[in-house]
Amino acid sequence: MSTAPGIVAIALADRLAQRARWQPVEIVFWAAAAASVFLLPGKHIILAEIAILALFALSLDLILGYAGIISLGHAAFFGFGAYCAGLLAQHHLIDEPVLALAVSGLAAAALGFATSFLVLRGSDLTRLMVTLGVALMLREIANRFDALTGGADGLQGITIAPVLGRFAFDITGHAAYVYALAVTFLLFLAARRLVHSPFGLSLRSVKGNPLRAAAIGISVNARLVAIYTVAAGYAGIAGALLTQISAFCSLDVFSFDRSADLLLVLIIGGTGYLYGGLIGAVLFKLMQDWLATMTPQYWQFWIGLVLVAIVLVGRQRMAGWLYCARGLVPDMLRRR
Amino acid sequence: MVTILFDGIAYGMLLFVLACGLSVTLGVMNFINLAHGAFAMAGGYATVVLVNRLGVPFFAALPLAFVVPAAIGVLLERTLYRHLYARSHLDQVLFTIGLTFMAVAATDYLAGSQQVFVKIPQALEGRFDLAGVGIGKYRLMIIVICGLLTLGLQYALTRTTFGSRLRAAVDDPRTAQGMGIHVNAVFAVTFAVGSGLAGLGGALGAEILGLDPHFPLKFMIYFLIVVAVGGTSSITGPFLAAILLGICDVGGKYYLPKLGAFVIYTIMIVVLILRPQGLFSRAQGR
Numbered sequence: 220m221s222t223a224p225g226i227v228a229i230a231l232a233d234r235l236a237q238r239a240r241w242q243p244v245e246i247v248f249w250a251a252a253a254a255s256v257f258l259l260p261g262k263h264i265i266l267a268e269i270a271i272l273a274l275f276a277l278s279l280d281l282i283l284g285y286a287g288i289i290s291l292g293h294a295a296f297f298g299f300g301a302y303c304a305g306l307l308a309q310h311h312l313i314d315e316p317v318l319a320l321a322v323s324g325l326a327a328a329a330l331g332f333a334t335s336f337l338v339l340r341g342s343d344l345t346r347l348m349v350t351l352g353v354a355l356m357l358r359e360i361a362n363r364f365d366a367l368t369g370g371a372d373g374l375q376g377i378t379i380a381p382v383l384g385r386f387a388f389d390i391t392g393h394a395a396y397v398y399a400l401a402v403t404f405l406l407f408l409a410a411r412r413l414v415h416s417p418f419g420l421s422l423r424s425v426k427g428n429p430l431r432a433a434a435i436g437i438s439v440n441a442r443l444v445a446i447y448t449v450a451a452g453y454a455g456i457a458g459a460l461l462t463q464i465s466a467f468c469s470l471d472v473f474s475f476d477r478s479a480d481l482l483l484v485l486i487i488g489g490t491g492y493l494y495g496g497l498i499g500a501v502l503f504k505l506m507q508d509w510l511a512t513m514t515p516q517y518w519q520f521w522i523g524l525v526l527v528a529i530v531l532v533g534r535q536r537m538a539g540w541l542y543c544a545r546g547l548v549p550d551m552l553r554r555r
Numbered sequence: 556m557v558t559i560l561f562d563g564i565a566y567g568m569l570l571f572v573l574a575c576g577l578s579v580t581l582g583v584m585n586f587i588n589l590a591h592g593a594f595a596m597a598g599g600y601a602t603v604v605l606v607n608r609l610g611v612p613f614f615a616a617l618p619l620a621f622v623v624p625a626a627i628g629v630l631l632e633r634t635l636y637r638h639l640y641a642r643s644h645l646d647q648v649l650f651t652i653g654l655t656f657m658a659v660a661a662t663d664y665l666a667g668s669q670q671v672f673v674k675i676p677q678a679l680e681g682r683f684d685l686a687g688v689g690i691g692k693y694r695l696m697i698i699v700i701c702g703l704l705t706l707g708l709q710y711a712l713t714r715t716t717f718g719s720r721l722r723a724a725v726d727d728p729r730t731a732q733g734m735g736i737h738v739n740a741v742f743a744v745t746f747a748v749g750s751g752l753a754g755l756g757g758a759l760g761a762e763i764l765g766l767d768p769h770f771p772l773k774f775m776i777y778f779l780i781v782v783a784v785g786g787t788s789s790i791t792g793p794f795l796a797a798i799l800l801g802i803c804d805v806g807g808k809y810y811l812p813k814l815g816a817f818v819i820y821t822i823m824i825v826v827l828i829l830r831p832q833g834l835f836s837r838a839q840g841r
Binding site: 283289291337340343344345347348349351352355356359360363475476479482483486516517518519520522523524525526527529530531 | 650
């Protein structure tokens with residue numbers, strides 16, 4: 220009597236397990252990333268920036284792609300992490316970068332936890348207002364309390380100790396890139412585990428239809444709070460990485476442009492699968508680099524144009540093209 | 556004290572004229588238009604060009620500050636915006652952020668990145684004393700103009716056929732459509748008027764808010780607060796929210812110069828905790 224549903228359940232579990240398995244193309248992706256350490260030694264500075272942006276985009280994907288929360292102020296957590304790492308290093312509270320990174324991430328996660336309750340309330344519009352408001356407020360705090368943060372001049376004179384007491388940051392950016400890539404990879408593994416876990420699956424159902432998700436016994440708010448907190452922690456770590464690598468931190472880390480650019484990164488790469496942020500980060504940085512050389516002052520115009528064009532063409536349709544080109548583009552790239 | 560109240564009201568009325576178009580767009584079509592500030596900026600820059608370069612009298616330039624953004628609004632609405640009404644909020648947000656970036660960069664390219672000022676008539680400069688209260692002439696003019704506009708809007712919304720159609724469309728677009736109301740046409744007109752009002756607000760506000768290419772980004776949060784706190788079901792809600800925001804912002808910056816900018820964020824958070832659906836909005840399903 221219970222065989223039919225049993226079979227369905229087993230088939231479903233099989234499918235889910237299959238999806239959680241490592242695909243060859245994923246291994247190729249990370250192998251390529253690792254190879255870039257040796258093959259592109261001259262580009263390590265920009266590659267480190269890409270790795271940080273990728274981690275930041277991954278963090279936004281967790282809340283946008285998996286939980287459906289639109290954020291206009293994700294830079295709030297990025298900036299918070301950045302200032303945490305900067306202050307920890309400046310006052311020699313924690314000299315070991317890895318430990319400082321973890322602490323900054325936890326601090327940002329705590330902030331994410333506190334603000335998540337505001338984000339849960341109300342409609343998309345209220346969420347836009349709150350996320351944007353939180354980022355602006357933090358920026359204002361950093362600006363006003365200049366005794367601590369250096370105000371508009373930013374945190375200066377930070378010296379970052381060598382990673383693990385051994386690998387010092389230098390002008391070539393080798394240590395910086397390897398460090399950023401390693402952190403991004405480890406956090407990616409954790410995120411991958413997270414989204415394929417029952418928790419991750421329940422998040423998808425919340426995104427699909429919160430009302431029904433609640434009806435089958437998923438505590439919607441608790442899930443959203445949890446993922447928002449995790450994503451904030453990720454963003455904080457990305458920000459802390461930026462401070463540690465550049466040994467500098469300014470108000471710019473909170474800027475609206477950073478949050479908006481991040482949305483673009485994610486849209487270029489595609490939302491709702493973890494590689495979207497990573498691929499988007501690579502493409503975005505290349506595009507930004509190219510535009511900035513062409514028109515140093517007005518590249519924002521072209522960024523805007525790309526956004527408008529992507530929306531008008533339709534994200535679904537572009538995903539559809541990918542779907543059509545499936546024979547050429549590996550299975551992994553399909554939006555699921 | 557009363558002067559601060561007065562300045563706050565002037566500021567709030569300005570915010571209302573700037574943001575009311577946004578509240579209607581959101582109410583009628585459930586469309587999030589983050590590029591709203593760009594229309595305000597268009598009005599502001601149109602006035603700057605007219606008054607400073609072409610020597611048009613200030614008051615003659617104001618109607619044009621309404622017409623120019625309204626025309627741009629209609630054009631964009633008919634060509635671009637209308638494709639996005641049925642799309643997700645994420646698409647709308649991305650699209651309008653893209654438009655805003657383009658407007659910012661284009662203005663920067665055309666007019667330079669520095670702040671610009673409108674030459675206001677001599678008669679409007681300075682203050683006068685009324686029963687011991689210092690009253691800025693320019694701010695008084697803003698209150699008069701914005702007050703008249705608000706009354707006009709309220710009248711148009713509640714007493715005219717067009718107003719009834721619009722309210723019907725806000726309440727339930729599908730039923731309104733079924734009753735033979737051309738919701739799309741109503742919306743196009745409303746969008747144009749909303750953009751025009753934003754432009755007028757931008758022209759009037761150039762003196763007080765400051766006008767530079769980053770105007771749409773700087774004031775985005777103010778517009779969002781006005782609309783989210785005031786709700787979208789009437790214009791009274793956003794009006795009261797804008798006045799409240801104006802008074803608190805001016806008062807906060809005066810009394811607590813160190814913490815002034817936080818006052819509005821604190822209000823935003825408190826309102827959200829107490830009334831997640833907005834301070835003055837009716838409970839509604841959307």
